[in-house]
Amino acid sequence: MLGGYLIGQFLSIIIVLPYFxxxxxxxxxxxxxxTGDESYRTPLLLIQGVSSFCLFGAGPWYFWKFTKGESPMQLFHLKPMTNNRLILAGGGIILLAIPTIGWFVYLNQQMALPEAFKELELYMKDMEVRLAETTLFLLGFQSIYxxxxxxxxxxxxxxxxxxFVFRGILQNMFLKQWGNAHMAIWISxxxxxxxxxxxxxxxxxxLLGALFGYLYWWSGNLYVPMFAHFVNNAYTLVSAYVGQQFFETNLEEEMLxxxxxxxxxILISTPLFIGALYSFYRVSTAGVPEQKVPTVE
Incomplete structure (x- = not known):
């Protein structure tokens, strides 16, 4: 991954050179x-895309293919899918989980370190503000393109x-190492x-990562958490874009x-989320005893 990151940084600079x-x-x-110039948004998105591709795609793919000597595609299917609609169901579960996850976002924001770690807390808060500013800048889309x-x-x-990295590779490696799916899911x-x-x-x-992990383990299909992850991120982007274009939403005020x-x-959405998750578990593991779900060798 480190090698992929370094290569990605180099390639991304080459790709955006014509833009400048x-x-x-x-x-x-x-x-x-x-965040100093609105014209930076497009090249920054391109840099992020190329860097992510090399960091989370090319590097781990090379590792699994040439170090493990196995096809990375085997990570996508741990067991036969009982129902292809589980992929769409995973996205629906994420939408139902958003309010509950939002409550944990609020809870995490209220956490404070002991007085002895005040300097560390100030540093982390400063880093958080900087990341929020960058995120706000990237979400300030000025065109449909x-x-x-x-x-x-x-x-x-x-x-x-x-x-592909966190569920497909890491979770499977931890599962093979320890033989405990719950430990593999939570460590990943x-x-x-x-x-x-x-x-x-x-x-x-x-918590979101653990949810993706269980969706993968129960379904045995990496496309399920991939689509769920896409829905989670797309929800944020679509909300930001629609809010700015049609409702004059102040993103800075909302994020900070x-x-x-x-x-x-929360009272309405959480039981719906838990019920949907349980139904997903029942359908995806139907006829497949938990201890007999095959793991990657």
Whole structure:
């Protein structure tokens, strides 16, 4: 992954060079002040897309193919699908889970470290603000074309590649190592959350990763968490774009002042989410005893 990241950074600079008229100084100016110019949004999305492809795609694919000596495609199907509609069901479960996850986002934002770690807390809050500013800038789509590019990079690529790494590779490796699916799912979810380097979003992202992990384990099909991941990210992008274009939503105010979801909204959506998840489990594991679900060898 580190090798893929370094190669991705190099390739991404080459790809955006024509955008800046082959002026390297302009690219360095952009990297020094990423949110300083609206014209930076498109090249930054391109850089993020190429870097993500190499980091989460090319590097791990090479690892599994040439180090393991096995086809990475075997990771996509651990067992026969009992119902192809499970892929769509995974996306629906994520939509039902959004209010519950939102409550954990609010809870995580309220966490405070002991006084002895005050300096660390201030550093993490400063990092959080910087990441929020970058996210706000990238979500400030000025045209439908930027929105489509953002959807491809942030929703499609991230959904496919991150699930390939964290569920397809890591979760399967941990499962083979320990023989305990729950441990494999939660450790993979912790790594998934930690690698995003957002302390004040760690808890909800870990829970989301675990949800993706169970969707994969129960269905045995990597397309299920990939589509669920896509739906989760696409929901954020579509909400931001529609809010800005039609409702004059202030994204900065929404992102920097996280509000707890409505109690009644949580009260209604959470049982629906749990019920849908249980139904998914029953349908996807029907006729396949839990202990006999094959693992990757």
């Amino acid at each position: 008229g082959f002026d390297l100084d302009a690219i360095f100016a952009m990297t020094a002040n990423m 930027q929105f489509i590019l953002g959807l491809l990079v942030v929703a499609v690529l991230a959904g496919i590649l991150e699930e 979810a912790i790594v998934f959350s930690a690698i995003h380097m957002q302390f004040y979003g760690f808890l909800p992202r870990m 002042s996280v509000q707890a979801p409505s109690f009644w909204f």
